[in-house]
Amino acid sequence: MAKIAIMGFGTVGSGVLEVCRRNAASIARRAGEPVEVKYILDVRDFSDSPDAALFTKDLDVILADPEIRVVVETIGGTRFAYPYVRRCLESGRSVCTSNKEMVATYGAELLALAREHGVAFLFEASVGGGTPIITPMHQCLAANHISEIQGIVNGTTNFMLTKMKREGMDFAAALKIAQQLGYAETKDPGDDVDGRDACRKIAILGSLACGHHLYPDNIPTRGIRDITPEDIEAAEKLDCAVKLIAWYREKPDNGVAAGVEPMLVPNSNQLAGVNDVFNAVLMKGDMLGDVVFYGKGAGKLPTASAVVADVIDALKEGSKVHDSLFWKPAEKLDGMLSDDTPCACYIRTSGVPAAMLSSVAGPGTLVSDHGDTAAYLIRSASPADLALVKEKLSVLGGTLSLVLRMLSE
Incomplete structure (x- = not known):
């Protein structure tokens, strides 16, 4: 039996436990052995939980247990997650994460650390939630040269823009509904509406495409706060939709450019018809041509299912898994990855x-x-x-x- 630990018991972390239990038989069949959650690391008090015996507040308890082969990180952010993940990799354990901020900021470093210690660092759920994007990109499209990526990768802003289009709402009204439904943070929705979430995701996809680390700080990013119902109505007159687009492309001088910005998307483009909380990513490969990945970009169980799929791969393949994901470290640029094309x-x-x-x-x-x-x-x-x-x-x-x-x- 394979024993795993979960770090962080919020929405996604609790979903991982639920997926492991609800689909235990199929997970065991695919992993080649049963998979059991032995520890859950969280600083909060879960003494009233039916799973109280699983909880610990001390990472050393997990690292001292030789039975733990894979650690799932769903803490979020980088303050605690990054040093904890480093320690797990250095201890010879594979790590699976949904943490886009950590991967976008420290991905090259953590991939190299995983390679050094013969383990896997996997992050399918960091882009697209439960929609498979990263694994198809580095496995199924491995024989292709990816020259361009265009994507709607933030379900919250896409939901808001859909509301603004269909019901004539302004930004404030659409944001309020998104917050009431739990799509946007109540206190600070800035990661979504100001584009930071989408920026981290395109940094990850762009790093995979070009083979070296692209930093979010070097990607020009603008959100949807300035969009009005009049702008959306004007776009319709032009046979277009307004969408928050995360993009990456190669430049003629062999450099790369990337950005996040609200754009006019012609209705002839497949991305124009992506509405509500759905995400879609279009990639251009030199052999395959255009390919589109589409699905819900968030949600407890869809995202958790992608994390557990990574756990299965880590258990089955061990140190082989991360090699095709590897991208090289690179220095952070002084400027921005802008595109001056008219x-x-x-x-x-x-x-x-x-x-x-x-x-x-x-x-x-x-x-x-x-x-x-x-x-x-x-x-x-x-x-x-x-x-x-x-x-x-x-x-x-x-x-x-x-x-x-x-x-x-």
């Missing part, structure tokens, strides 16, 4: 007559005119062009309130 851009302006926008912004289409504010689609603009547009508007007493680039098809 593209169609939607702009929202105020304080300047709509009739003047073609002379200020260049060739394009007037989308809407609400008197003091107007929306305009520039046919093609680079970041430098947009900076010039902003300067011209300022000289005329106007402002550039919003820019949404159009996603390439």
Whole structure:
């Protein structure tokens, strides 16, 4: 029988215990032996729990037990999770995690540590929740060169944008519903609505694609706080949807670029039809072409099922598993992984007559005119062009309130 430990007994950690028990027979068949949770590490008091005997507040108890072969980390964040995971790997135990922040920040280091100690460091649930993305990417697509990734990887913001589109809600109203349903944090929803969650996920996928570590701090990131119902209505006139897109692509100079930003997505693009809390990731492979992964991006049991699948792989394959996941360490850049390629851009302006926008912004289409504010689609603009547009508007007493680039098809 294989014994495992869980660090962190929140939503996902409790889900891991539930999955291990509910699907014990099928897990045993796939792992080649029964799998049992022997310890749960959590600083809170669970003395009233029916599983009180499993709980410990001391990591050393787990590390001192030779029966523990795999440790599941679902603490979240990096303050405690990172040093705990290091100690587990150094002790010769494989680690499976759903912690996107830790993987995005320390992934290369932890993968190297796992290789050094002949164990696995697996993190399927860190991107896409229960939707398989990472394993297909490094196994099924291993013969492909991935040149571009486009994804909706945050279910909370996608739910909010869907509400804004279908029901005409503003940002505040959509956020309130997302919080009431438990999709967004009540105290600080910033990781979702400001794009940090999506940034960590595209950092992980981009690192896998290019083979070296991409840091979230180097990825330009902007969330959806400035999106209005009028912007979404304007997008519909352009046969597009507004989506928070996490993207990665190779540049002609052999560099890479990545970003997270709300974008206009043409309805001809598969991502435009991804609604509610669903996620979708489109990858471009040189042999396979386009492939899309679609499913719910979060949830207790879907995410826990992905963690347990990693546990099974770690038990079966041991030190072999992590090799195909490996990416190289790299120094953090001084600048950002920006892309200066010109593209169609939607702009929202105020304080300047709509009739003047073609002379200020260049060739394009007037989308809407609400008197003091107007929306305009520039046919093609680079970041430098947009900076010039902003300067011209300022000289005329106007402002550039919003820019949404159009996603390439």
